[in-house]
Amino acid sequence: MTVLEQPGSYRHIPPPAWQPRTDPAPLLPDAEPYRVLGTEAAAASDPELLKRLYGELVRGRRYNTQATALTRQGRLAVYPSSTGQEACQVAAALVLEERDWLFPSYRDTLAAVARGLDPVEALTLLRGDWHTGYDPHEHRVAPLCTPLATQLPHAVGLAHAARLKGDDVVALALVGDGGTSEGDFHEALNFAAVWRAPVVFFVQNNGFAISVPLAKQTAAPSLAHKAVGYGMPGRLVDGNDAAAVHQVLDEAVRRARAGGGPTLVEAVTYRIEAHTNADDATRYRSDAEVEAWRAHDPIVLLERELTARKLLDEQGIQAAQEAAERMAADLRERMNQDPVLDPMELFTHVYAEQTAQLREQAAQLRAELAAAQELPGERDGSPQEGRQR
Amino acid sequence: MTTAAAGTGLKPATMAQALGRALRDAMADDPSVHVLGEDVGTLGGVFRVTDGLSKEFGEDRCTDTPLAEAGILGTAVGMAMYGLRPVVEMQFDAFAYPAFEQLISHVSRMRNRTRGAMPMPLTVRVPYGGGIGGVEHHSDSSEAYYLATPGLTVVAPATVADAYGLLRAAIASDDPVIFLEPKRLYWSKAPWDPERPDAVPGIGRAVVRRPGTSATLITYGPSLPVCMEAAEAAVAEGWDLEVVDLRSLVPFDEETVCASVRRTGRAVVVHESAGFGGPGGEIAARIGERCFHHLEAPVLRVAGFDIPYPPPMLEKHHLPGVDRVLDAVARLQWESQWTSPEPGAAAHQTADAYESGAR
Numbered sequence: 001m002t003v004l005e006q007p008g009s010y011r012h013i014p015p016p017a018w019q020p021r022t023d024p025a026p027l028l029p030d031a032e033p034y035r036v037l038g039t040e041a042a043a044a045s046d047p048e049l050l051k052r053l054y055g056e057l058v059r060g061r062r063y064n065t066q067a068t069a070l071t072r073q074g075r076l077a078v079y080p081s082s083t084g085q086e087a088c089q090v091a092a093a094l095v096l097e098e099r100d101w102l103f104p105s106y107r108d109t110l111a112a113v114a115r116g117l118d119p120v121e122a123l124t125l126l127r128g129d130w131h132t133g134y135d136p137h138e139h140r141v142a143p144l145c146t147p148l149a150t151q152l153p154h155a156v157g158l159a160h161a162a163r164l165k166g167d168d169v170v171a172l173a174l175v176g177d178g179g180t181s182e183g184d185f186h187e188a189l190n191f192a193a194v195w196r197a198p199v200v201f202f203v204q205n206n207g208f209a210i211s212v213p214l215a216k217q218t219a220a221p222s223l224a225h226k227a228v229g230y231g232m233p234g235r236l237v238d239g240n241d242a243a244a245v246h247q248v249l250d251e252a253v254r255r256a257r258a259g260g261g262p263t264l265v266e267a268v269t270y271r272i273e274a275h276t277n278a279d280d281a282t283r284y285r286s287d288a289e290v291e292a293w294r295a296h297d298p299i300v301l302l303e304r305e306l307t308a309r310k311l312l313d314e315q316g317i318q319a320a321q322e323a324a325e326r327m328a329a330d331l332r333e334r335m336n337q338d339p340v341l342d343p344m345e346l347f348t349h350v351y352a353e354q355t356a357q358l359r360e361q362a363a364q365l366r367a368e369l370a371a372a373q374e375l376p377g378e379r380d381g382s383p384q385e386g387r388q389r
Numbered sequence: 390m391t392t393a394a395a396g397t398g399l400k401p402a403t404m405a406q407a408l409g410r411a412l413r414d415a416m417a418d419d420p421s422v423h424v425l426g427e428d429v430g431t432l433g434g435v436f437r438v439t440d441g442l443s444k445e446f447g448e449d450r451c452t453d454t455p456l457a458e459a460g461i462l463g464t465a466v467g468m469a470m471y472g473l474r475p476v477v478e479m480q481f482d483a484f485a486y487p488a489f490e491q492l493i494s495h496v497s498r499m500r501n502r503t504r505g506a507m508p509m510p511l512t513v514r515v516p517y518g519g520g521i522g523g524v525e526h527h528s529d530s531s532e533a534y535y536l537a538t539p540g541l542t543v544v545a546p547a548t549v550a551d552a553y554g555l556l557r558a559a560i561a562s563d564d565p566v567i568f569l570e571p572k573r574l575y576w577s578k579a580p581w582d583p584e585r586p587d588a589v590p591g592i593g594r595a596v597v598r599r600p601g602t603s604a605t606l607i608t609y610g611p612s613l614p615v616c617m618e619a620a621e622a623a624v625a626e627g628w629d630l631e632v633v634d635l636r637s638l639v640p641f642d643e644e645t646v647c648a649s650v651r652r653t654g655r656a657v658v659v660h661e662s663a664g665f666g667g668p669g670g671e672i673a674a675r676i677g678e679r680c681f682h683h684l685e686a687p688v689l690r691v692a693g694f695d696i697p698y699p700p701p702m703l704e705k706h707h708l709p710g711v712d713r714v715l716d717a718v719a720r721l722q723w724e725s726q727w728t729s730p731e732p733g734a735a736a737h738q739t740a741d742a743y744e745s746g747a748r
Binding site: 130131132135136137142143146147150152153154155156157158159160161162164165171183184187188190191194345348349350351352355356357 | 423449454455457459460462463464465466467468469470471472473475487490491494495498499500501502503504505506507508539540542562563564593639640641643644
């Protein structure tokens with residue numbers, strides 16, 4: 001029937017696909033970051049958990065300052081510090097079961113350490129003696145990822161594979177505010193939602209992508225709001241409130257584990273240090289801004305709560321600091337030893353079986369190394385003399 | 390292999406059918422093999438290579454993904470991390486480019502960066518090359534990008550039997566394999582018995598498709614039939630050409646190539662992808678380095694022009710054809726005596742392979 005055959009009636013009903021498929025309201029994040037410490041919600045939190053978080057935060061801060069010091073001493077090639085973000089790092093590690101997987105970026109070595117990784121192995125990438133210094137399967141920590149957000153689809157694929165195999169495994173993937181602009185962030189969230197993969201995407205919004213502030217990164221109401229477009233819930237949390245971060249991540253992990261699909265969590269935090277030791281943060285932000293965030297320090301917030309509730313005293317604070325010092329001393333001592341490197345390993349892991357071309361090149365390097373050993377002139381710094389032999 | 394129905398034997402099969410059969414057999418043999426890509430499920434792929442797989446193995450084993458190549462390959466990386474053996478389909482050569490970051494930054498080097506702890510046993514199937522009348526972005530020969538990336542294995546079958554054997558080997562490989570499927574050979578037919586597929590000697594072995602004594606044509610993928618035809622046509626010119634099918638660009642079978650060139654003393658490398666920076670340059674250089682004293686003439690290349698892939702109505706001028714291959718063979722200094730190049734000298738024109746030296 002044509003329109004002309006229905007004079008006076010122009011009502012047209014679009015096909016069903018025209019309608020929105022889900023109600024977006026339950027997916028929306030809170031207007032303000034969720035907080036526990038210093039609020040009524042704090043009373044409900046587990047004292048043992050808070051104490052554990054505190055010990056880990058103190059240890060984590062010391063890890064950060066020690067790694068930064070090692071960089072100044074030339075023991076690390078570079079260190080992207082997570083100072084100020086320890087609540088996020090520690091909570092991300094603590095909410096996972098042993099069988100779960102963590103997908104860190106280069107700024108997340110602390111999360112890997114809090115999960116049980118040897119700090120020396122976690123820092124291998126940044127020391128520069130190899131790329132990934134640990135077997136990812138051992139603690140179920142994926143290789144530290146440098147190309148931003150590219151680890152997110154890996155987390156989705158791994159979680160999806162685990163679910164296909166019938167394994168109860170959740171993947172938690174860390175990313176920064178800058179990383180949310182990458183295409184892989186979008187694709188990973190979309191795949192995860194479509195597949196209902198047991199993944200938690202954890203955005204540490206620390207205010208800056210090197211020098212670029214969030215306002216130049218996105219026009220979204222919040223990064224957590226991005227979840228809604230994919231059909232997953234977004235949660236906004238105070239990233240310096242360890243109890244709140246732990247609670248929100250824990251809920252997201254439980255939801256994923258129960259088959260509820262992925263969640264996007266945005267933690268609002270601050271990168272107290274520069275991007276790395278090679279960066280000069282005074283070029284793009286004020287001291288006053290940094291000081292304001294120092295007052296909102298994750299350790300200070302938790303210490304205040306614990307002491308107010310008489311769960312922590314001077315002795316407890318001292319004990320936590322001493323434990324952290326022991327970790328730092330051990331790290332210092334081990335990082336001050338030169339790693340033993342085998343240049344021939346450059347050819348070992350490229351393929352399962354070396355190609356003829358790689359065998360040739362390995363032989364070339366081996367010969368060069370042998371020649372350098374045989375020529376004392378090289379070692380004396382007079383290579384010309386050595387070559388004449 | 391499943392039970393062979395008695396009396397089936399050789400029947401004409403297309404390369405697309407052989408590829409589909411390879412996927413099916415791999416999935417049947419190994420539950421960790423998963424196929425994923427755009428339209429690979431219900432539709433069976435735009436070239437129907439995955440036809441029937443989702444029906445036989447379920448949508449969890451043969452999965453229609455969202456339309457996002459980086460996401461497809463990126464999630465496949467995660468699946469491989471968890472012990473699966475994903476086979477990814479990139480719908481067309483040029484549509485694989487969004488996945489390059491995953492491919493280069495992760496797939497190719499995951500084994501290396503984890504000191505062997507995390508290999509990447511995944512296969513990326515890429516329908517590639519021109520000659521099918523495809524519009525823009527449907528006909529690229531993208532192999533140069535892949536073979537410039539250490540850690541990748543790069544395979545290009547040219548026959549029905551190889552399509553099956555090499556794809557099985559690719560899926561079984563513990564390293565990531567870029568599996569380049571020559572689109573215009575998808576419907577090429579050859580007698581083939583799916584119940585008794587020919588044994589393929591693993592990835593990395595070239596094969597002499599036509600023995601000859603005058604010169605060697607070195608090729609792979611869609612250019613093999615061109616070279617075979619050229620070799621037959623060359624007989625009338627008095628040339629007995631040997632044709633080497635590389636089958637894989639990485640690993641590169643230097644042994645077979647050099648043995649052939651040392652026998653014949655002359656070589657032409659033939660491929661569709663652009664000549665400048667293409668595989669032919671690498672192959673010619675290797676022959677020069679290793680067979681210099683056996684060469685009667687410079688190694689020549691017959692390649693696609695150094696232009697973006699042409700629109701379909703002009704592609705016949707771009708693709709290396711029989712005549713262009715024979716022209717190159719004719720320039721292989723059959724006078725055998727090298728004359729010193731003197732500008733303007735008539736003899737130089739015939740003695741030198743390219744008067745301009747541009748390529």
